[in-house]
Amino acid sequence: MSMLTEKxxxxxxxxxxxxxxxxxxxxxxxxxxxxxxxVEQLRTVATADVEPLYQASDLTDRTRADEHRxxxxxxxxxDTLLAGQAPGREGRYVRTKAVLKR
Amino acid sequence: xxxxxxxxxxxxxxxxxxxxxxxxxxxxxxxxxxxxxxxGNKRLNAYRTWDAPxxxxxxxxxxxxxxxxxxxxxxxxxxxxxxxxxxxxxxxVGSYDATVIARLNGADAQLLGKTNMDxxxxxxxxxxxxxxxxxxxxxxxxxxxxxxxxxxxxxxxDQCVFALGSDTGGSIRQPAALCGVxxxxxxxxxxxxxxxxALASSLDQIGPLTKNVHDAAxxxxxxxxxxxxxATSVPTVVPDFxxxxxxxxxxxxIGVPEEFFGRGLAPEVRVQVQAVLDGLSDSGADIVSVALPxxxxxxxxxxxxxxxxxxxxxxxxxxxxYGLSASDADSILDLYTKNRAKGFGDESTRxxxxxxxxxxxxxxxxxxxxxxxxxxLIRRDLQIAFERVDVIAGPTTPTTAFRIGEKSDDPLAxxxxxxxxVLANLSGMPAISVPCGRGGESGLPVGxxxxxxxxxxxxxLRAAAAVERLGLSS
Numbered sequence: 350m351s352m353l354t355e356k357x358x359x360x361x362x363x364x365x366x367x368x369x370x371x372x373x374x375x376x377x378x379x380x381x382x383x384x385x386x387x388v389e390q391l392r393t394v395a396t397a398d399v400e401p402l403y404q405a406s407d408l409t410d411r412t413r414a415d416e417h418r419x420x421x422x423x424x425x426x427x428d429t430l431l432a433g434q435a436p437g438r439e440g441r442y443v444r445t446k447a448v449l450k451r
Numbered sequence: 452x453x454x455x456x457x458x459x460x461x462x463x464x465x466x467x468x469x470x471x472x473x474x475x476x477x478x479x480x481x482x483x484x485x486x487x488x489x490x491g492n493k494r495l496n497a498y499r500t501w502d503a504p505x506x507x508x509x510x511x512x513x514x515x516x517x518x519x520x521x522x523x524x525x526x527x528x529x530x531x532x533x534x535x536x537x538x539x540x541x542x543x544v545g546s547y548d549a550t551v552i553a554r555l556n557g558a559d560a561q562l563l564g565k566t567n568m569d570x571x572x573x574x575x576x577x578x579x580x581x582x583x584x585x586x587x588x589x590x591x592x593x594x595x596x597x598x599x600x601x602x603x604x605x606x607x608x609d610q611c612v613f614a615l616g617s618d619t620g621g622s623i624r625q626p627a628a629l630c631g632v633x634x635x636x637x638x639x640x641x642x643x644x645x646x647x648x649a650l651a652s653s654l655d656q657i658g659p660l661t662k663n664v665h666d667a668a669x670x671x672x673x674x675x676x677x678x679x680x681x682a683t684s685v686p687t688v689v690p691d692f693x694x695x696x697x698x699x700x701x702x703x704x705i706g707v708p709e710e711f712f713g714r715g716l717a718p719e720v721r722v723q724v725q726a727v728l729d730g731l732s733d734s735g736a737d738i739v740s741v742a743l744p745x746x747x748x749x750x751x752x753x754x755x756x757x758x759x760x761x762x763x764x765x766x767x768x769x770x771x772x773y774g775l776s777a778s779d780a781d782s783i784l785d786l787y788t789k790n791r792a793k794g795f796g797d798e799s800t801r802x803x804x805x806x807x808x809x810x811x812x813x814x815x816x817x818x819x820x821x822x823x824x825x826x827x828l829i830r831r832d833l834q835i836a837f838e839r840v841d842v843i844a845g846p847t848t849p850t851t852a853f854r855i856g857e858k859s860d861d862p863l864a865x866x867x868x869x870x871x872x873v874l875a876n877l878s879g880m881p882a883i884s885v886p887c888g889r890g891g892e893s894g895l896p897v898g899x900x901x902x903x904x905x906x907x908x909x910x911x912l913r914a915a916a917a918v919e920r921l922g923l924s925s
Contacts, residue, residue, distance in 0.1 A: 358804075365762060365807040366769070367800055368788035376797075380862050381805055387863055388751040388818065394825050401823030402830060404653040404683070405879025405905075406640040411682045420680075421547070430546035436776035445771050446783040 352382045455483045458609045463666045466612060467514050477517030477561060481505050484519045484563055488610050495586045497595075497604040499524045500532055501564030508559040515673050516559035521611040523602050524565040525572055526657070527646040528552050535648050536570040536580035536598075539774045539794025549646020550681065551615060551657050551674045558673050563611050566601030570796045571765060572622055572650045574598045575868045578859055579798045586855070587630060589895055593852040596626030602660045603630040613661045613670055617647055619654045620753055621847075621872025624884035627660050628847035628898020631886045633915070634660045635667040638906045639879035640685030642671075643678030651760035652683070654876040664885060664916045668692035671908065687906055695913040701735030703914060706840030710746040711871060717850040719890030723897040723923065724846045727887045730921040731844075731914075741836040741843065745828045746874060752829065753873040754866055755809050755822035762806030768794060801862060830878040837904040842914045846871055847884040847898030871900060881908045885915045888923035 358378045362369045369377065421427060428441060437444035458480075469475050488501045498521065508516060522528065525535040527545035534540045548556065555562070569579035577585035577600025585600035587593040588608040595604040599616030603626030606614050616623040618636035627634025635658045642657045649655060659670035672693065677686045707728065712721065732738050770776040770790030777793055780786035795803065809818040836843060848868055858865045875882035884898040899918055903911035 361804050361808045361811065363788070364811060365803050366766070366784075366787040366791050367795065367803065368792040369800075370792075373797075373800070377801060377804060380801060381808070383863055384754065384805060384866075385808075388755055388822075391748060391751050391755070391821050391825055392817070394745070394748060394821075394828065396821060396824035396828070399824040399827050401820055402827035403823055404639070405830065405877075406683055406685055408640065408683065408685060413679070418679075427546070430544070432772075434543065434773035436770060436774070443772055446780060446786050448783050 351386065353378050353385070455487055458483055458487060460662065461609065461612050462662050463514055463518050463612060463669050466518055467511070470511055470517055478505055478507070480517070481519055481561055481563070484611060488563065491608055491610050494591060495588060495604050495608055496567055496583050497585055497601040497608065497610055499534060499565045499567050499582060499601070503528070503531065503562040503564050506556070506559070506561060513558040514669055515555065517561055518612050519561045519563045520555065521563050521566045521602060521605050521614040522552065523568050523599050523614070523616045525568060525617060525648040526551065526615060528562065528565070531565065533565065533648070534582070535572070536568040536582060537794065537796070537799065538581040539768050539770065539790070541775060543773050547646065550643035550678045552646065554674050560673070566599070566605055566614060568600055569598035570799050571648065571761070572598040572617055572619055573761065573798050573802050575621070575625055575865050576853070576858065577601070577604070577626065578855060579796060581796055584855055587852050589631065590852065592854060593895070594629065594855055596629035596848070596852065598622040599626050599660060603627050603632055603634065606630070606632045606660045606662060613659055613666055615657060616660050617650070617655055617657050618876065619650050620757060620876050621869045623658045623660060624847050624872050624882060624898065624900060625869065628884045629852040629896065631896030632660055632662060633664055633667050633883065633885050634658070635671065635883045635908070636875055636881060637671060637675065637908055638881045640683055641881070641906065641908070642674050643681040643684045645678055645680035649764040651757045652764060653760060654757060664912055664919050665693060665696055667883065668696060668912045690909055692908055692912055695909050696916040698913050699734060700731050700914055700917040702737065703842070704737045704739055704840040705731060705914065706739050706741035706836050706843040708741050708743045708746065708836070708843060708845060710743050711845035715849045715867065715870065716846060717890070719892045720846050720848070720850060720897050722891060723887045724899055726923060727899050727918055727921060728844065730923070731917060734917060739840050741840060743832045743836065743874070745825060745832050748825050749829055749873050749877060750866055750870055752822045752825045753869065753877060755818050756826065756877070758802040758806030759809045759819050760806070762803045762810065765799065765803055770794065798862070826877045829874060833874065833878050833880060833902070841903075841910050843902040845900055847900040848872075851890045851893045851895035851897060875902050880905055881911050883911050883915045885918045887918060
């Protein structure tokens, strides 16, 4: 079985934006390696002339009239339901850590 | 268990008849169910919440009027908590009704509450909820299946008349099979997903879990059809799904793939499935052998595509706009990684990381793209088969309900329990699980699966009704 390294797992975890404790990282490393080993079998399938099937409904590029439908009228109530659920708030705004360093 | 005896086995038709005859009222029945859940939940943990308000209505204008139902906790209801079985959404409140809820409201169906589930619908056992394990009503030491674990357990334990679930790789049909109820995954695009928390967008479908095939057809009548809020809902004609339930299987061509009867299939499941096939043959169906040469790659294909899409969909849970948030973060990146580490359970973390890996630079072609190509071959196999047969039949699951904890340390073993169900999701085709008696060894329910061609739920339901009439259901 080909094993992922700790560095591999750290890199993917960072891309996935999930902090892993050393114990969880080690468990993930083993479990992911065994799953990747299993899916390896797909490489044996000949697919040179096969198109990928990204979804099965055959609908593509659906558009609608460019008009305001008014389905969700802006109101104080909707504000409260939506922005009101943010853990960090300031008035009607959502507050979080700075993205850019000062 | 102190369930009111008058609720036992209630179906849409039988309850509707009692309403029409004036034997009972929707409010009385609603109250009895609320009490039954209150008691039963200590044992099964099928519900997350059961405080939906009673909605009075004028007259029984539809079969679904006053019929108490439950919705999986990844389907939004305005003003009600919606956790998807995750700690990251512990205090999240739905800000609008999902289209399926709005349509059932329109038919005056009565919501009871939200059912427990594997976190974000990832899991085949009901053991992966942040709110505790769901138990199988037939044996509380065993799993109900997943991820619509609470929906299946609630229907089987008469804690509702019917329930809504979502099915990404078998999450309606597999728990339905393990709990001895009917579970239907409609065709991809048949039912609006507006208000369903997305797991894998090319695979997810909402569908009913019910006590019989008629009810599955009736609920589908209530929820199917194009929706302007969901661009993946298909503008195709919605037939009356109950229309052919009595037509029987005389002359119906039923395909049986050899691939479904290989190693891994428990003998007690094989025996029940064979008994159904014999019964259908006696009823005049044509049993035809079909080949699905790429079916053996279905699990590998599914467990690349599903985590890839899940890793993208679940990136929205960052604890900024809603949900659980860490207080000790010192940068925005630190906040994301801490919120998500605190909020996601093991199975969600595993799949997000697996999907992120499959989509990352250098691996995309080998994993994700290759899986989407094999997916096309899998669908082609099914399309070729449907040139010769009307439905494809086999077991829903390789075994009956396993013990709680039996597979929780081995994710891959857990994934293999989806071996027969993922084909319908990968191809988009409709499929149903219908109970077919109990395993001779375990004494637990066995599910029989029927898959149909795209948008041919009518034939799937017709064949399923015939299976039900064989009288093997427990």
